[in-house]
Amino acid sequence: MQGANDSAANGACQCGGGCGAESDGAFLNPTPMLDQLESGPWPSFVSGFKQLAERTKKPMLRGVLDQLEYSYNTKMGYWKGGLVTVDGYGAGIITRYSMIKDKFPEATEFHTMRIQPAPGLHYNTAMLRELCDIWEKHGSGIIALHGQTGDIMLQGIEQDKVQECFDELNQKGWDLGGAGAGMRTAVSCIGPGRCENACYDNLKLHLKALKHFVGQLHRPEWNYKIKFKFSGCPNDCTNAIMRSDLAVIGTWKDAIQVDRDEVRSWIAERGVDALVNEVINHCPTKAISLKRGDMEIESRDCVRCMHCLNAMPKALSPGKERGISLLMGGKNTLKVGVNMGSLIVPFMKMESDEDIEEFLELVEEIIDWWDDNGLDHERIGETIERVGLKQFLEGVGIEHDINQVTRPRDNPYFKAKY
Amino acid sequence: MSIDVKGVSYETDENGYLVNLEDWNEDVAQKLAEGEEIEMGEEHWSLVKFLRNYYDEYQIAPAVKVLTKAIASERGMDKKEASEFLYGLFPKGPALQACKIAGLPKPTGCV
Numbered sequence: 001m002q003g004a005n006d007s008a009a010n011g012a013c014q015c016g017g018g019c020g021a022e023s024d025g026a027f028l029n030p031t032p033m034l035d036q037l038e039s040g041p042w043p044s045f046v047s048g049f050k051q052l053a054e055r056t057k058k059p060m061l062r063g064v065l066d067q068l069e070y071s072y073n074t075k076m077g078y079w080k081g082g083l084v085t086v087d088g089y090g091a092g093i094i095t096r097y098s099m100i101k102d103k104f105p106e107a108t109e110f111h112t113m114r115i116q117p118a119p120g121l122h123y124n125t126a127m128l129r130e131l132c133d134i135w136e137k138h139g140s141g142i143i144a145l146h147g148q149t150g151d152i153m154l155q156g157i158e159q160d161k162v163q164e165c166f167d168e169l170n171q172k173g174w175d176l177g178g179a180g181a182g183m184r185t186a187v188s189c190i191g192p193g194r195c196e197n198a199c200y201d202n203l204k205l206h207l208k209a210l211k212h213f214v215g216q217l218h219r220p221e222w223n224y225k226i227k228f229k230f231s232g233c234p235n236d237c238t239n240a241i242m243r244s245d246l247a248v249i250g251t252w253k254d255a256i257q258v259d260r261d262e263v264r265s266w267i268a269e270r271g272v273d274a275l276v277n278e279v280i281n282h283c284p285t286k287a288i289s290l291k292r293g294d295m296e297i298e299s300r301d302c303v304r305c306m307h308c309l310n311a312m313p314k315a316l317s318p319g320k321e322r323g324i325s326l327l328m329g330g331k332n333t334l335k336v337g338v339n340m341g342s343l344i345v346p347f348m349k350m351e352s353d354e355d356i357e358e359f360l361e362l363v364e365e366i367i368d369w370w371d372d373n374g375l376d377h378e379r380i381g382e383t384i385e386r387v388g389l390k391q392f393l394e395g396v397g398i399e400h401d402i403n404q405v406t407r408p409r410d411n412p413y414f415k416a417k418y
Numbered sequence: 419m420s421i422d423v424k425g426v427s428y429e430t431d432e433n434g435y436l437v438n439l440e441d442w443n444e445d446v447a448q449k450l451a452e453g454e455e456i457e458m459g460e461e462h463w464s465l466v467k468f469l470r471n472y473y474d475e476y477q478i479a480p481a482v483k484v485l486t487k488a489i490a491s492e493r494g495m496d497k498k499e500a501s502e503f504l505y506g507l508f509p510k511g512p513a514l515q516a517c518k519i520a521g522l523p524k525p526t527g528c529v
Contacts, residue, residue, distance in 0.1 A: 082433065082524075083433070083511075083513060083514045083524070083525070085510045085511050085514060086510075087509045087510065088505055088509050089510075089511070090482070090505070090510075090511035090512070090513065090514075181481070181482070181483075215498060215501060215502070216501075219482075219501050219504075219505055219511070220482065221481075221482035221483045221485075221486050221497075221501055222483060223481075223483070371483065376481055
């Protein structure tokens, strides 16, 4: 807001003439189509763009708004890709050149820098301030926290400024994210840092795994992209099962821990009706029953859907023998339609550094197999589907197991009322 | 756009890639390498020639994994070492720099 006031005080356009905005003293050109987007009930990116443009007077921002207005009028997009990298890296910059730069010279280049997030998105304000300052110095100042890839998207920089911007960011501890046919930026939920349901330290595993594969993240050289997502528990807040090739989801082996006193006080407060209607009846596998006014969970029937734990967070918590499950093959429509991950490794302990080592070795093995057997532009789930699960399991040396489930989940968006 | 080598002008696209594949020769490659601030050594040349041979055969630039595997088997390295070796020669990436110097068309894709 302060910025918006500053710009009003600064007054006229600083483009050096020729932008057509001098006449009425406004920096931005009229954008009636885009203005429509500001009229709805939700915050609009157009308002953000305009505020930033008025404050910083960056011609690039004006150019992009003008080109977008033109796009809306002609119902066509006018960005094309290309290749821009920094020294030693083959990925991380998403190029955007204007196809109509003669019309909108200010929008000639508008590249995006993908920056890797901290595990669990735990930043401190000092780092974020540095990031903002560096970005506004070299680039447009526009930041998307966070893009669909999980990266911090720094949107809008010219090719000539990419290296110096990266060098400064890198000095402050930031690194570029993944792009192209390699390891991609990973995502993790808030994990044990702020959530009692976390069944393993997904923040640590995220960091270790990404450090392990950092070479293949910066220098893509596989068949296609491959993505990790780390969810602390089967609530799967990162939606790993749907949106990652390697979904690492926390789970437990033994029984759900029940605090009897808390169960009683929950029932005292909400009533037996609520227990039956909102908890027991919503159990997808009928693992819970009502016994003498109390609840009883048959562990062997539980599929770790998390509903009862979410409904009664004080009374119920994940079991004591905790670890991870690895699901593979989730992805959006590509060669074949949308897939959700299949449960490949039902349980693995994830407590010591040796556990992490063992996990990374397994993933190395899996990726090697895919690198050798996959086709160009084929995600690992598609490779497995093409050659068959049996061939895959034999190829990477994973034992068959009754607990391997093809479709552990049907609907990642379902959320019961509680 | 164009580049001049020994008095001959060669047409390039807006990113500096040769437009005509058959315009390529070692002098042109040298000039393109200068534009990328790369000093061509024996290893650079062998990679550039590998790229051209591959392109002659398949009419497409090889995937990076093909390149690293070829390097790995030729030099007895593992894939990780081969990748680092490749980026040591062409710091901005094989797609961007090696293909340009080899006179191949600009690779497409979202790298």
